[in-house]
Amino acid sequence: MSAAQWRKAMNSGAQAQAWPRQRRIAPAAGAGSVPEAAGENAVAWPQWIGQRVSARHVIVMLAVLVYPWVATPFFTFQIGGQSLVLGLIALSLTFLAGYGGMVSLAQMTVAGIAGYAVAIFGTSSMAEISLGWPWWLVVGIAVAIATVCATFIGWLSVRTEGIYTIMITLAIGMAFYYLTVQNYSVLNGWQGFQRVLAPTVAGLDLRSPVPFYYLALFWALAGYFFVKYLVRTPFGIALQGIRDNARRMNALGFNVTAHRIAAYAVAGLIAAVGGVLMTWYNGLVTPGSVGVSGLINILIIAVLGGMRHPIGPFLGAIVFVLLQNFAIDVFDRERFNLVIGAMFLAIVLFSPDGLLGLWVRLRARLEGADAQSRISTRGASRRL
Amino acid sequence: MSKFWRWFWGLVIGVPIAVFSVWALATNERLFLVTLLNGLTLASLYFIVAAGFTLVFGLMRNVNLAHGSLYLLGGYLGYVLAEHTGWYLAAVAIGFAGAALAGLAMQVSIFRFMPGEDLRQTMVTIGLSIVIADILLWIFGGQVHQLSPPDWLNGPWRGLPVINAYSKFRLALLPLGIAIGVLLWLFLNRTRVGMLIRAGVDDRGMLSASGVNVNLVFAITFAIGAGLAGLGGVIGAVELSMVPGEDVRMLLASLVVVIVGGMGSVVGAALGAIILGVAETFGLAYAPTYSVVFTFVILVLVLAFRPRGILGQPA
Numbered sequence: 001m002s003a004a005q006w007r008k009a010m011n012s013g014a015q016a017q018a019w020p021r022q023r024r025i026a027p028a029a030g031a032g033s034v035p036e037a038a039g040e041n042a043v044a045w046p047q048w049i050g051q052r053v054s055a056r057h058v059i060v061m062l063a064v065l066v067y068p069w070v071a072t073p074f075f076t077f078q079i080g081g082q083s084l085v086l087g088l089i090a091l092s093l094t095f096l097a098g099y100g101g102m103v104s105l106a107q108m109t110v111a112g113i114a115g116y117a118v119a120i121f122g123t124s125s126m127a128e129i130s131l132g133w134p135w136w137l138v139v140g141i142a143v144a145i146a147t148v149c150a151t152f153i154g155w156l157s158v159r160t161e162g163i164y165t166i167m168i169t170l171a172i173g174m175a176f177y178y179l180t181v182q183n184y185s186v187l188n189g190w191q192g193f194q195r196v197l198a199p200t201v202a203g204l205d206l207r208s209p210v211p212f213y214y215l216a217l218f219w220a221l222a223g224y225f226f227v228k229y230l231v232r233t234p235f236g237i238a239l240q241g242i243r244d245n246a247r248r249m250n251a252l253g254f255n256v257t258a259h260r261i262a263a264y265a266v267a268g269l270i271a272a273v274g275g276v277l278m279t280w281y282n283g284l285v286t287p288g289s290v291g292v293s294g295l296i297n298i299l300i301i302a303v304l305g306g307m308r309h310p311i312g313p314f315l316g317a318i319v320f321v322l323l324q325n326f327a328i329d330v331f332d333r334e335r336f337n338l339v340i341g342a343m344f345l346a347i348v349l350f351s352p353d354g355l356l357g358l359w360v361r362l363r364a365r366l367e368g369a370d371a372q373s374r375i376s377t378r379g380a381s382r383r384l
Numbered sequence: 385m386s387k388f389w390r391w392f393w394g395l396v397i398g399v400p401i402a403v404f405s406v407w408a409l410a411t412n413e414r415l416f417l418v419t420l421l422n423g424l425t426l427a428s429l430y431f432i433v434a435a436g437f438t439l440v441f442g443l444m445r446n447v448n449l450a451h452g453s454l455y456l457l458g459g460y461l462g463y464v465l466a467e468h469t470g471w472y473l474a475a476v477a478i479g480f481a482g483a484a485l486a487g488l489a490m491q492v493s494i495f496r497f498m499p500g501e502d503l504r505q506t507m508v509t510i511g512l513s514i515v516i517a518d519i520l521l522w523i524f525g526g527q528v529h530q531l532s533p534p535d536w537l538n539g540p541w542r543g544l545p546v547i548n549a550y551s552k553f554r555l556a557l558l559p560l561g562i563a564i565g566v567l568l569w570l571f572l573n574r575t576r577v578g579m580l581i582r583a584g585v586d587d588r589g590m591l592s593a594s595g596v597n598v599n600l601v602f603a604i605t606f607a608i609g610a611g612l613a614g615l616g617g618v619i620g621a622v623e624l625s626m627v628p629g630e631d632v633r634m635l636l637a638s639l640v641v642v643i644v645g646g647m648g649s650v651v652g653a654a655l656g657a658i659i660l661g662v663a664e665t666f667g668l669a670y671a672p673t674y675s676v677v678f679t680f681v682i683l684v685l686v687l688a689f690r691p692r693g694i695l696g697q698p699a
Contacts, residue, residue, distance in 0.1 A: 103503060156684060159691040163447055163502045164647070167639050170449070171683060174636040178676040185673060292632045296510055303507065335522070341514030348507045349494070 077209035083317040084216035089274035090301040090313035092267040098307035100263040101243030106169040111275025112290030117142035119193035135199035150268020158260040180287040192286030306356030425554040427661025428561030434641035436612030442648025449509040452635030453516035458483040458614020459621040472534035479618035480611040487610020531621040646693030
């Protein structure tokens with residue numbers, strides 16, 4: 001889709017005004033101001049922290065750290081761990097779609113490739129295929145392979161642009177799914193690989209709920225801050241420029257294709273880490289993990305949360321996982337797809353910015369003109 | 385493309401295929417010919433389904449990812465009718481009409497209100513496909529539904545040279561696919577509505593500026609595109625079978641057909657369907673565990689050298 005259509009789809013005028021973070025990015029875009037800002041930050045660290053870290057950040061951080069000590073193992077592992085892992089994979093889509101304007105449905109495929117690599121090079125119940133290498137080597141190889149595959153997928157899909165991306169990545173993802181079903185010599189067909197377990201590192205069993213939760217939390221936070229950092233670097237700014245107007249960026253001398261492929265590679269790296277964690281979480285990797293419903297679930301999570309900020313996919317993942325686990329009590333278990341499909345439809349039809357968009361609109365309505373003026377003064381003070 | 389390059393690519397692609405054909409004919413000519421026929425009849429089904437997809441995409445830039453669900457819907461509707469009455473032709477008609485109505489409802493109640501927002505439309509079709517697939521699963525369950533062909537097409541056709549016998553129904557798909565292709569061509573090139581559709585594919589804005597009711601043209605196109613999916617569903621209910629998951633398979637086939645053939649082009653859909661159908665069946669016959677790799681390689685090659693598809697025009 002063209003940049004203008006993308007903005008129309010993911011953005012409406014009122015929200016763009018009520019979105020403080022978008023405004024924060026804007027000043028850094030002026031080329032001259034970047035080095036100055038960096039120098040200023042180096043001198044005044046406490047001030048920098050005070051500017052950026054508010055009470056809600058501290059509260060959220062404490063909450064996610066304390067969470068496993070108050071929650072039952074079920075909530076720690078099934079809800080907390082799974083949300084973080086799915087959120088991390090969906091974060092890669094948010095980065096690609098929200099900042100790069102490319103909606104790829106193949107992010108779960110990248111995660112699945114990493115999972116299959118972990119099973120093939122590491123240990124599983126299929127001793128004939130699995131090579132049984134040490135876990136640190138296996139994880140490195142898996143992430144590397146998946147990132148290379150993601151770059152290749154990116155190279156293929158950036159040859160056309162816009163709405164074609166979604167078709168091509170969906171076709172690639174489905175083709176990989178059918179390959180995993182068909183192929184028995186390397187991918188072990190329909191059964192996939194069972195008992196692909198997380199290792200025990202320095203006496204810490206990463207299979208048990210609390211260590212796994214902290215492992216997932218560490219990588220989720222790493223991914224979150226990595227994306228937050230990256231979108232403020234020259235690369236990230238250029239990527240957003242390409243999202244908004246690729247022709248203009250091309251005219252300014254930016255290599256549009258290279259930036260897009262690099263974005264796929266970065267998103268692939270994030271998805272690959274998520275894929276390794278997902279495989280350890282499930283303890284298995286099967287064609288079902290990379291099936292069409294898996295691919296679409298990642299899109300649902302990203303859209304549900306909202307694609308305008310890296311916290312979106314994690315919010316979406318929490319809602320998704322809660323629905324998945326507790327929709328059984330309200331509806332028939334078999335009808336989960338109907339519930340999630342209807343919810344996705346409602347979000348797409350009525351709030352294209354997802355839950356984050358709802359929140360921003362709600363806050364704007366509650367605070368009214370007060371919030372508007374505060375945002376504009378904040379924007380003005382940062383510009384000075 | 386210059387004459388030299390056309391020859392060069394013709395040789396690069398043609399020579400290995402010719403060598404393979406000669407080898408396969410020499411070793412087992414029956415297997416080769418049966419596989420070829422299977423491929424062409426599968427291509428016929430793919431063409432019918434993908435033609436609807438490409439028609440909708442070409443005019444409205446709407447990637448209808450619920451196309452597979454419409455296929456399944458048409459198939460189940462035809463199945464129910466054929467089970468109760470035994471009229472296969474009525475089943476085909478109801479499959480077409482039911483899916484066309486569903487498509488019309490989608491266009492009139494949802495997509496009309498989001499013109500130009502192709503990403504949002506696509507996401508809506510994803511949501512719809514999940515919902516439709518789950519409702520169909522709810523009603524019909526997960527078991528395999530197989531529709532039997534009408535009596536006059538049941539059983540094999542005996543006495544053919546070399547291959548001895550071949551299913552009458554599958555053989556009948558070849559003329560059916562060609563007939564639908566010709567009808568579609570006549571409709572698009574010889575009728576007023578077809579002319580409007582072609583004009584819309586070329587320039588939507590100009591069409592609406594010249595006083596045509598674009599919404600009506602869109603609704604007709606969407607109904608025909610969805611109806612073709614439903615028609616394909618009734619045929620697929622006999623040739624393959626109806627089971628949850630077939631919708632995804634047909635969606636993948638439609639996607640690959642239009643990516644390979646060129647998006648928005650009906651002739652491209654025919655070309656893509658033949659390439660995909662033949663490649664898939666030969667893959668299954670000669671390299672069963674890697675057959676999808678052929679599909680993938682074709683996709684990659686086309687995207688690498690002709691990103692808009694073989695017959696695709698730059699947008």
